[in-house]
Amino acid sequence: MATVPLQAAxxxxxxxxxxxxxxxxxxxxxxxxxxxxxxxxxxxxxxASLRVQHNGLVLLPDQTVAQAVMPSMSFVEVFYDASGYDTAVDSGNYSGGSLGR
Known part of the structure; x- marks a missing residue:
């Protein structure tokens, strides 16, 4: 168990x-x-469910920080997802709504 500082929005x-x-x-x-x-x-x-996007991917809710290979100070974006997606998806192919800010 190691602490990982993340930049988040x-x-x-x-x-x-x-x-x-x-x-x-x-x-x-x-x-x-x-x-x-x-x-x-x-x-x-x-x-709605909360989701995490990192490096252009919307990650699985049960995926860990270590599995997602998030080094210290990585940037993540958290958002509400009403689409019901429960798989990791490339944000470029994501149809559940805009991933832009």
Whole structure:
């Protein structure tokens, strides 16, 4: 178990955050750690799943930081996903909505 600092943004928010995660944290946990600093503070909660995008890929919720090969200070974007996707997808081929900010 190693601590990995990540640069993170939540889609729709103006701030980039420094979030400490564990290399064994899943993307679901990473998304929750990022959302903790944004949801209910600058953005309202939504009834949708949280997803993590890294290096152009929307990652699986059960994939760990180590499995995603995220070195220290990698950038991730967290967003609400109402599409119901449960597989990793290339953001260029993602039809669940815009991945741009």
């Amino acid at each position: 939540f889609r729709g928010d103006f701030a980039t955050l420094l979030v400490l995660v564990d290399d064994e944290d899943t993307m679901e946990v990473v998304a929750q750690k990022v959302a903790y600093h944004v949801i209910g503070r600058r953005l309202p909660p939504q009834d």
